[in-house]
Amino acid sequence: MTAPTTATDVNQPSLQPTAPTGRRMSLPVLMLVIAGALALTSIVRLVTGANGITNVSQMSTALQLAVPIGLAGLGGLWAERAGVVNIGLEGMMILGTWFGAxxxxxxxxxxxVLVGxxxxxxxxxxxxxxxxxFNVNHxxxxxxxxxxxxxxxxYLAPLAFEGHQGGSAKQSPPVDSLGHFSxxxxxxxxxSLNDQHWFFVSDLAGLLGGLVTDVSWLTLIAVALIPASWYILWRTxxxxxxxxxxxxxxxxESLGVNVYKYKYLAVIISGGLAGLGGVFLSIVANPFYLEGQTSGRGYIGLAAMIFGNWMPGGLAIGAGLFGYTDSLNLRGGSANVHALLLLGALLLVAGAIWLAVRKKYVHAVITLVVGALVFAWYAGTNEVPNQVVSAxxxxxxxxxxALSAQRLRMPKADGMPYRKGQGK
Incomplete structure (x- = not known):
């Protein structure tokens, strides 16, 4: 984003900011890419017989696992768009899990939910x-x-939970459900359409079915926060x-913006969003607080934000991808991951062709070799070890x-120290 050029631009309430400039994927192209990926996944499903990779239950579980990652990543986006790196998302999620339960x-x-x-x-x-x-390193x-x-x-868990029915030093008593809807x-x-196992149509039905079946009200709120954040940050x-x-x-600052105020607001909102992700874990995903239940999701949320190029839409796609791979642990993990080896090999071959078209021949050859190795792994085995599924x-x-690093562009002043009046 280019800084405003006049004080009037910043202070006028009628200002209509434009979307960020630069090379971005348009919505029609993005939809075509998603449709292409789904079609390729459908081909893999038909070849391997792994119908579980796109069924409704798999997609519903993936959505549930993606929500806390997405909320943590959204928190990181708010902070870093204001110039503050927030590696503390994991800790803020932990606080959300405990206070929420x-x-x-x-x-x-x-x-x-509110207290979390x-x-x-x-x-x-x-x-x-x-x-x-205090300008401490972020x-x-x-x-x-x-x-x-x-x-x-x-320290607080034994004091708060011991002595209550179902509570212990590492676990809270159960919390009532927020409710689900279909x-x-x-x-x-x-x-029913997903159960037909037709090409593409059944896979699309599985994807959409996961979004409308047995969904928590908190999931609905979390999904709505993605477009809401985009509108607030890019349209106000x-x-x-x-x-x-x-x-x-x-x-x-030279144009009248109270930089300290906006940084404070952004980081506090960031913590609140990460806390909401923690609440989701201790009230929706599990109806109780359990020590260690964040399991590094704050860090994965940060990775989803970076993958999404500090944009809400890209962040949502990244969170969905990580939530889907995490769901493989819970539903037919070994068979599904083995089938996805074929999908990975096909994607690598497609990537090699794309790199060759762009005349990046060395990168194309390396990508093709890796794709061949992944295909050899798929063809030479019938399943993958459980350790691979977990990892x-x-x-x-x-x-x-690693693959998206070259197209990333973080905010220019992200993580840089700032003192009021330093430009004078």
Whole structure:
């Protein structure tokens, strides 16, 4: 984003900011890419007979696992668009899980949601004070918050949960459900269509069926936060000012923007979103707090945000990808991962052809060789070890980040120290 050029541009409430410039995939092209990937997946399903890779249950589980990752990534996006690196997302999620369950089992699940958001926001506030007011290195502060949150919840859990029915030093009493819903008629029709195992149509039905079957109300809220964040950050004067703090805070200050205020607000919102992701884990995914239940999802959310190029839409796709690979652990993991080896080989071959068309011959040859090795692994085995299944989400995280690194563009002032008046 280019910083505003006049004070009037920043302060006028009638300002209509434009979308970020640069090479971005248009919506029609994006839909074609998704349709192509789904068609390729359908071919793999028909060849391998692994119908579980696109059934409704698989997609529903993937959505449930993607939500906390997406919320953590969305929190990171808010902070980093204002110029503050938030490695502390994991710790803020931990605070959300604990505070959400603590309030939820006493006063009800919706109270738990609100208190969990506040718990994560408190972690965000601490990170903001340390990095903005005292100019501590953002990475150091984030790591410290992760350690502090883990230690604090371990200390508080026995005090809060022991002595209550179902509670222990590492687990809270159960929390009532927020409730789930399915769209009558549509959910059943999509599931029946998915059971036909037709090419593409059944796979599309499985994908859509997972979005409308047995969905939590909190999932609906989380999904709505993606377009809401895009609209606020890219279509409002508030969002323009906030993003200017992450691109060029000195220029923003010279035009009347209170940089400190916007950075504080962004990091507190970031913590609240990560806390909401933690609440999802301790109230929706599991109806109780359990020590260690975040399992690094804050870090994977950060990776999803980077994969999405600091954009809400790309972040949602990244979270969905990581949630899907994580769901393979729960439903027919070994058979499904083995089938996806073939899909990976085909994608690598397609990538090699694309690189060759762009005259990047060395990269094309390397990609083709890797694709051949993956295909040899698929053809020479009938299943993959359970250890590979468990490691799949993390391997996919690394591979996706490595392949997308060349097109990434972080906010220019992300992580840079700032002092009021430093441009004078």
């Amino acid at each position: 603590w309030a939820g089992f006493q006063w009800g699940p919706w109270t738990g 958001i506040v718990g994560g926001a408190l972690g965000g506030l601490l990170h903001a004070v340390v990095t903005i007011a 990475i150091v502060s984030g790591v410290a918050i992760n350690i502090l949150a883990l230690g604090a919840t371990r 769209i009558p008629g549509l959910s059943g029709a999509l599931e 004067p508030f969002g323009l000012r906030l993003r200017s703090c992450g691109e060029n805070p000195i220029a923003a 799949t989400p993390y391997v996919v995280t690394l591979v996706v980040l």
